[in-house]
Amino acid sequence: MSESVxxxxxxxxxxxxxxxxxxxxxxxxxxxxxxxxxxxxxxxxDARAFFEKIASNVAAGDVVLLVAIIGxxxxxxxxxxxxxxxxxxxxxxxxxxLVHRSARGRGVGxxxxxxxxxxxxxxxxxxxxxxxxxxxxxxxxYLRAGWQQSGIVPHYALFPDGRLCDxxxxxxxxxx
Numbered sequence: 001m002s003e004s005v006x007x008x009x010x011x012x013x014x015x016x017x018x019x020x021x022x023x024x025x026x027x028x029x030x031x032x033x034x035x036x037x038x039x040x041x042x043x044x045x046d047a048r049a050f051f052e053k054i055a056s057n058v059a060a061g062d063v064v065l066l067v068a069i070i071g072x073x074x075x076x077x078x079x080x081x082x083x084x085x086x087x088x089x090x091x092x093x094x095x096x097x098l099v100h101r102s103a104r105g106r107g108v109g110x111x112x113x114x115x116x117x118x119x120x121x122x123x124x125x126x127x128x129x130x131x132x133x134x135x136x137x138x139x140x141x142y143l144r145a146g147w148q149q150s151g152i153v154p155h156y157a158l159f160p161d162g163r164l165c166d167x168x169x170x171x172x173x174x175x176x
Contacts, residue, residue, distance in 0.1 A: 005108050006069045007115040012059035019055065021074035022067070023047030025100045032101050035133050035159045042160075054079065064119045068099070068108045075103035078112040080119050092125040097138060109141045117174055126174045131156075134168040147172045 010018060026047040030038050038046070057063040062083035068076035081093035094116055099108045120128055132138045134152055143149070147170045156167035 014055040076108040094130040
């Protein structure tokens, strides 16, 4: 029998263990070839520093940080960016949806996305946007969850191996 996925919103201050485990998820994603803004060599120290910055954004109320836990360990994460301009109080950015390779195929990504949509609704945010690599597992997950694709930006970023990759701009209008 497989263990269930628990989704938790981390509040400030975010502890050392959580920061380390979040860093492990991020370094695994980069090592696995995900185009998530970082290039090798990418160390656990680099990943921890990234999540320390995110922790300060959580403390400021600019970011909601959700984690997926299986067996007492963080195996996935997603962020809801709330720091939008004054003319966009209804919108939020979904960022850094990451799932450790060892936990993929267990519904972690879908659970994180459902939870981040709930968090957005709680905060009066009904239009969500994100970008992702077209054709990759995240892109397929978003399409299954009802996200719409507005277009493709060619050669937007690099994969960790240095190849250029496109990005799909996606959005979802949440229902009450």
